[in-house]
Amino acid sequence: MPVIEAHALTKTYGELNAVDGIDFEVAPGESFGLLGPNGAGKSTAMRMIGGTSLRTSGTLLVNGLDPETHGPEVRASLGVVPQTDNLDPELKARDNLLMYGRYFGLPYSYLRPKADELLEFAQLTDKAAEKVDNLSGGMKRRLTIARSLINDPSVLLLDEPTTGLDPQARHILWDRLFRLKETGVTLIVTTHFMDEAEQLCDRLVVMDHGRIVAEGSPASLIRQYSTREVLELRFGSERNAALVDRLRGFATRIEALPDRVLLYAEDGEESLAAVRRDGLEPVTSLVRRSSLEDVFLRLTGRSLVE
Amino acid sequence: MSATTVRPVGGGVRGWFAANSSGNVRAVVERGFRVVGSQNWAIIVSGFFEPVLYLLSMGYGVGALVGDVTGPGGHPITYAAFIAPALLATSAMNGALYDSTWNVFFKLRFAKLYQGMLATSLGPLDVAAGEIFMALFRGLLYAIGFTAVIAALGLATSWWALAMIPVALLIALGFASLGMAVTSYFTTFQQMDWINIVLLPMFLFSATLFPISAFPEAVQWFIMALPLWHGVELMRQLSVGHFEASTAVHLTYFVALSVLGIAFTTRRLRSLFLR
Structure with a gap:
């Protein structure tokens, strides 16, 4: 029971x-x-x-x-x-x-x-x-x-x-x-x-x-709502949004935030290498495992709930 | 979907008790005594002085101007002896209402004390009964103290004055049970202020400080419908040991008020505690 x-x-x-x-x-x-x-x-x-x-x-x-x-x-x-x-x-x-x-x-x-x-x-x-x-x-x-x-x-x-x-x-x-x-x-x-x-x-x-x-x-x-890894790229706040279309091919899903671009991918290092091969050099880059936080934000949105 | 909503509800009085009580009122009372025991006694004693100060200033100050007045049964008594029993009735009312309205409201909304209690086996009935019991206990202490003061000042002329103590408890019970039910409708401090707006005029005009005959007849009828007047008259008759048919009416009024108040609070228990 x-x-x-x-x-x-x-x-x-x-x-x-x-x-x-x-x-x-x-x-x-x-x-x-x-x-x-x-x-x-x-x-x-x-x-x-x-x-x-x-x-x-x-x-x-x-x-x-x-x-x-x-x-x-x-x-x-x-x-x-x-x-x-x-x-x-x-x-x-x-x-x-x-x-x-x-x-x-x-x-x-x-x-x-x-x-x-x-x-x-x-x-x-x-x-x-x-x-x-x-x-x-x-x-x-x-x-x-x-x-x-x-x-x-x-x-x-x-x-x-x-x-x-x-x-x-x-x-x-x-x-x-x-x-x-x-x-x-x-x-x-x-x-x-x-x-x-x-x-x-x-x-x-x-x-x-x-x-x-x-x-x-x-x-x-x-597994269901995110990818295995997330690649976080920073190109500077003016360029992040502008580069989204060019980055789209390198990830399963992409999300542009004011300060950085998130690329959801199975293999983050490989995506990063592909981005660099394409001639783009981010100011900083970080590869990490997907977490529950990614799932949470995807499901409930990023806007503040009051 | 909504048509098939199942709500198994235990039937009858027994079901109601299972939903609202574990029969453990004692634990709530135990907590009350533990707090009283650890409290600063000065705070508790301060509540006792309010009617005493009224009695000394009004009874002897104003009393010196007024002289003797007509007491129960038409016998002349001093002004102090006239208002002393009324002050006892008022003090029983104020104490009981303070505990059952402001105190309950505060513990419910701000201290979240009941939220903690109701997360245990206690039900809302246990909490309400325990808190009313504690209010009556405090009322008992004050009633004993004030009756002793009245006796010491020679303002009680009959052994019946001792009966003012249990009657003070009855008055307190009537007001406390009604007060708790009324509190269930309030959600803000501003609404709570309405309690004072009702209480002050009731104290001033319920034949506490002067006889009801000062008013035109229509106003008298209105005052006679209010609970405090019955409490005041009852106490006054007890203080001199003079009884008439109206004594029974006053007593019946408070027994009925208590029964209704308890029934009303019981009905509002869930609205009060389980929002």
């Missing part, structure tokens, strides 16, 4: 279709990513899974139960890391973990050692008696993640888990999440960091304007 089954899931705020009829399933133990620009509907989808946002139409089952009619029961096996930390500012760090566990109806005999273990996990043991307001942004984030694990959830919902963290903290977090995944926890992650999605997700969907526009593993999405 899938952990999550969504069919034609829709959430409308007035005129706006925040989530516009999406279908997806998540298998137990899978690490599933929801990618998309701001306002694509990722967080709304997450809140509907937890039953804290009521859907407009469609069906949704979490562990076989509808979160709207069995909210408390569904959430008993969920861990939620919201996009913005909502720690209890009136409680100390360790008390945040204890009280959160109490909300699940768990006894102190279980919670006391569990809270200490999670403080250790989040590397916050020496901050246990600190007020939340005195913690740094990274510490708050780690405490929020520790808090989400207090009930030993079988499904962990992570809404942009590493936003605002420094690289060290991100890598530690990825490592912890990977270990959780190894123990069989299902991870559902929203992010707009493509490296994070590549690190964490077995499978992902790309959302845009409330709809799913692509689905697959990171590698298969790159």
Whole structure:
């Protein structure tokens, strides 16, 4: 039985279709990513899974139960890391973990050692008696993640888990999440960091304007929507656009940006050699592997989403 | 497609409880006490002084000008003894409404406290009931304190004055449950200001500081429809131990207000917490 089954899931705020009829399933133990620009509907989808946002139409089952009619029961096996930390500012760090566990109806005999273990996990043991307001942004984030694990959830919902963290903290977090995944926890992650999605997700969907526009593993999405390599050429901002027609023959697909031209090709070095043979000498050139970011930008566009 | 949309919904009261509660109101109350325990007691005590200051300035300041007034049952009482029970009723109202409107609004919109709570097994019913309980607990502390002040100043002339404490809780419950339901309709601070726009005139004109007979009859009827007047009259009768048929009416009014308020809040729970 899938952990999550969504069919034609829709959430409308007035005129706006925040989530516009999406279908997806998540298998137990899978690490599933929801990618998309701001306002694509990722967080709304997450809140509907937890039953804290009521859907407009469609069906949704979490562990076989509808979160709207069995909210408390569904959430008993969920861990939620919201996009913005909502720690209890009136409680100390360790008390945040204890009280959160109490909300699940768990006894102190279980919670006391569990809270200490999670403080250790989040590397916050020496901050246990600190007020939340005195913690740094990274510490708050780690405490929020520790808090989400207090009930030993079988499904962990992570809404942009590493936003605002420094690289060290991100890598530690990825490592912890990977270990959780190894123990069989299902991870559902929203992010707009493509490296994070590549690190964490077995499978992902790309959302845009409330709809799913692509689905697959990171590698298969790159195969499907991009080439193996990308050649980035800079000719100076005046010449880039003018050279597009002349470069067209050297790549599967070409994209002219104000500062550079991107040539999508199977073999970037070979394309670069061909460009040079044609008598063109770029100011700088770079050959790199295609990434999920290329897929993402192709699917959701380069213009700013407000 | 839309015609085939399936929404399995648990039926009846049981289904409603499964959707909105895990029966763990205790955890919300526990959190409340933990916060009270770690808070600066000066903040809590400050709320107690407001009616005391009113009583001292109006009761004894204005009271010196006014002299005795007609109390319940037509017996003359001092002006301070006349307004003291009214101030207790008003304080119960203000405290309960502050907790159930501004506090709930702030924790919902800005502190995101409920967002965190509702990501756990807690349902909206648990959160609402726990918060109302905490509001009543605070009201209880203030009611005990103010009743003690009234007694110490010799403004209560009957043992029935002790009953003002549970009645203050009833008044608080009526206002708190209504206030929480009303808050579910508000999304901005500007809208929240409407609460004060209603409360201040209600305090000034509900026969708190002078008898209702000062108004023309039509206005009297309007005031008698408002909840605070019933609270004020009820408290006044208790403070001197004078009862008449209207006592039962006032009590019934607040029992009904509480029942309606709780039903109303229950209906609005999902609009309030699950937007």
